[in-house]
Amino acid sequence: MNDIDSIKAGLATDDPTEFPKHVEELYEWLKTTNDPWRNQRAAGALLDVACSKERNLEVRLLAVNALPVIGDKVPEELKRLIGVCDEEDEPLRLRWAAVDLLQAFNPELIKMLIYHKDLFDRTIDPDNPPPKLNVSDEISKIAEKQKREMKFYPLIALMIFGGMMGTYFAFNTDYFRYVIAGWTALVIVSIILAVVMPRRCPKCRRFFARVKLECVDSYSGPSMPIGSLGTGGSPVHTSQRVNVYEVRCRFCKHPWVILR
Ligand SMILES: [Zn+2]
Secondary structure: OOOHHHHHHHHOOOOOOOHHHHHHHHHHHHHHOOOOOHHHHHHHHHHHHHHOOOOOHHHHHHHHHHOHHHHOOOOOHHHHHHHHHHOOOOOHHHHHHHHHHHHHHOHHHHHHHOOOHHHOOOOOOOOOOOOOOOHHHHHHHHHHHHHHHHOOHHHHHHHHHHHHHHHHHHOOOOOHHHHHHHHHHHHHHHHHHHHHHHHOOOOOOOOOOEEEEEEEEEEEEEEEEEEEOOOOOOEEEEEEEEEEEEEEEOOOOOEEEEEO
């Protein structure tokens, strides 16, 4: 007859083919022992394996998958899995297994984890999860891009003005219809730029790839004067709230940030 210490020594194996045998021994021990703390001890032995980063991933998964047998008897012990779920460096597959176990036996604990969206979004590949976005980094990148684009605004205004003058002088001439065609083309191109391009994935370049508008942050935009309180009164400013959304590519799962 095995005792818990020799079973624990057996569970120290990092061989995924060997490990289930020792789990069986553990189940056997649970049935035959009178140890009042048997369920806690058994859960502890499995959780030691599941929670130690140095162990083989397969073996850690096997340990998590062995826990449902006693899960309902030791819901409190399962708290230790919170650490695994919380740690974003841990393999996502393991974190999913841990969060599923908590969901089944101690769903109260899940409340602490709801901010980890990757724990619940099962559309991603757990063995190859998309990179984590640093939202503030992404926002400063967008700001820089807008600053670069601002240089072109006077040029665009000048071109529109020139275009309008051209249209005015072309009125009642033979080539007026070409001018109209030009404007139509310009409108179509603008629509494409405004509607189609923002939905294109910046990584795999596929069109209509953007999914899931998820608000991750918001901040006050620049302050704008909207009028004043009576004559000579102090000006009234308003600032629009800018929402930061995290979106994802439907095809390659690449994440990026947009502002609204
Ligand atoms: Zn993509």
